[in-house]
Amino acid sequence: MLSMALWRRVRHRLLLIRSFVDARIKWVRDPYLDIAVEREKNLKEILSLKNQILSSPSKSLPLSSLSPLKSHFNLPTSTSKLFQNYLSIFSPFQPSPSLPLHVKLTPQAMTLHKEELAIHNSPPHRNDVVNRLVKLLMLTKAVRLPLHILDKFKFDLGLPTNYITFLLSDYPDYFQICEYKNPSDGKETLFLELISWRNELAISEMEKRASFSDGVKLKKGLPLRFSMKLPNGFDLEKKVKNWVDTWQDLPYISPYENSFHLGPNSDQAEKWTVAVLHELLWLLVSKKTEGKNVFCLGEYLGFGNRFKKALMHFPGIFYVSNKIRTQTVVLKEAYRKDFLMEKHPLMGMRFRYIHLMNKSEKFRKRDGVPVFRRKRKVMSNADEGEVIKEDDKIVEENKDLNLLSGSGSNDGFDDEPSKVQVMDI
16 A cells, blocks of 8 residues: 555656756757658649649649749749759740740649649548548647648648648538637637547557557556667767656657646656657658647647757657758658658659659750759659669768758757757756
8 A cells, every 4th residue: 555655646746847857968960861851852842833833724824923922832942943943843835925934834744743633532542631630630629720720731741732622521520610719819710620529530659559569458548658769879878868768657648638737847748748749740641840830839739849848858759850941850760761661652642743853953954955963863763762862872870970961940959060969958
């Protein structure tokens, strides 16, 4: 009886306090995950322009009408220069001497678009993306999200561009569009709301794995441990390692449970925060998303800066890349080096778009003379995301991880070429 009483006191203490607050954790680059992120440079922007062009009845648009979209689609350069850089995707033409220059898709890009559309129309994909959307809404306390926040995850969830009319209208028993006051500013805002809770989907990826390995129904409160993948040669300080091991042995609380009653600075609350962030990234087809999306959702859900702290405290679970003009949060366990382990059909299509985009970068016309530029050579199995460099060899895992530099740094993730970052917990 005494031991049980002691355990209850210890357990209650873990719910309220942080057992270790003086840790310093190094943050080092992962060159492979940087490659996985950089591989998709300009992909989202190119696909947005592609969809904009195809929204026209003529499947083409005047170049002048696309120029104002630079800021809307977050383009790295002007639309005219982007079209020039990706001539294997976009084809400029002049319908007649009296009309301005127009842009349409190349036959190769149109073929890929039709195959992509076939995936979006397929019943397996529709069911899959609906389940992802349901689970995302169930991560929220009110099972609803403002549309402007949901749109930030549209690409990463694998939703079609016009998902409200194209997809959601076919699932009236699942979703409804409602208008509520936004908690942040009090203004009336459109929300996507889940009509009813789906118990069969309120199971996290971590719980699913544990149940599958044991072959029995999972009991709540078990100490499920997160996969930790630290770079070779990177060792935690002993006191930090001991704290992480103790933290891993805390009870796992499902991200689909509301545990905001826990002390926000306690170890148990942090493990629940990591569980929510882990499940969020697992719901995405590429297992990664921009950091600003994560922080925006975390703020709306009531986590404040707890998502940001989780990213800094657990570099073995999450990685933040500073490549392609932004910060990208990556779920490390979903990748083997720079390869995505789970092959989603939509990701296969995106790698084929990248393969076609890279053909444009290899060949440009300068004053009518073909000029070949040395760029990355994309392997024939590009649909699996494999890319090798023509001029450089990928550094080995046991090399210095600090040799690669990125761009764009803020929010505590400074990007300096030859320094290891140290984060204070």
